[in-house]
Amino acid sequence: MSLTLLKTELKSNVKMLLIFMALITLYGTVITLMFDPDIGQGMNELAKSMPELFAAFGMKDPGSTMLDFLINYLYGFILILIPFVFSILLSYTLVARYMDQGSMAYLLNTKYGRKAILQTQIVVFVLEHLILMTYTTALLLFCSTILMQESLDFWCFLYLNIGLFCLHIFLGSLCFFTVCVFNEVRYSIGCGAGIGFLFLLIQMLSDVNEDFNFLNYLTPLRLFSPEKIIEYEGTGFIGVLILFVVGFGFLVLGKICFSKRDLPL
Known part of the structure; x- marks a missing residue:
């Protein structure tokens, strides 16, 4: 692994990381501050009037607690879509950009080989996602407990965000591969982007109508179940573990394929 390349990539991606942090801050803060247990019944009535629209974006039941509200309005769609777009752009920046601009030859002319370079990029890839997910967790904890003064089960919320991190390791690794x-x-x-968006579309369609429930078996996104995680159900933890293992497998396969392929230098 090249420490010089590691530092360079982390610095060069700061602006992009800050942009996506800002997006998560905007949506996360606004939605968290919208929580009011007294209007839960009104939101339920609104959801009943437009069930397909609410279901498509994972908003079926706002719940009566802050955690239920966040799961319903953030973890069903927004916190899947925004980090996924970040993964697409990061994958391009770390690998495809060098080949697209013809600068991969400069990296390969250093003392580091292909495997060392890809290993460095993989470390950057994981670190960037870890930073983004850590920030998301801290932001929502701050907004809910400090600004809204609502109590959250810290460990339960932490496990939920670890599951979200595993989901994005899977989706991001698919793009990286x-x-x-x-x-x-x-x-x-x-x-990579097309397959990921297809998974997301399939999940949305399966939520819209019971006739499309069979689509649940066609998208790995179903392995991330916030409801099961906060209830400490074993299947919820097994699902995100599978996502993480498969995602790690994509990274390894990507490294192997890159080391053996013919590069347009």
Whole structure:
């Protein structure tokens, strides 16, 4: 692993990371401050009037507690979509950009080989996601407990966000794998992003109508179940563990494929 490249990549991606932190801050803060247990019944009535729309975005039941409210309005769609877009851009920045701009040759002319370079990029990839998820956790804890003065079960909330981190390791690693396999940007970015958005679309469709429940078996996103995690159900923890293991497998496969492929230098 190249420490010089590691530091360079972390610095060069600061602006992009801050932009996505700002987006999460905007949505996370606004939605958290919207919580009011007294209007829960009104939100339920609104959801009943437009069940398909609410269900499509994972907003089925606002619940009566702060944690239920956050799960319903943040963890069903927003905190899946925003970090996933970050994963797409980060994958391009770490691998595809160098080949697209013809600068990969400069990296390979250093004393570090392909495996060392990819190992460095993988470490940056995981660290960036860890920073984003840690910030998300801290932000929501601050907004709910300090600003709203609502009590949250710290460990329960922590496990929930660890599960979210595992989900994004899976989705992000899928994008990282495709940029390691394909030379052309339209394929390297399009395949990973397209598959990820397809999974998200399938999940949305399966929530809209009971006739589409069979689609649950076609998307791995169902392995991330916030409701099961906060209830400490074993299947909830097993699901996110599977996502993490498969995601780690994508990173390893990406490294292997990159080390053996012909690069457009």
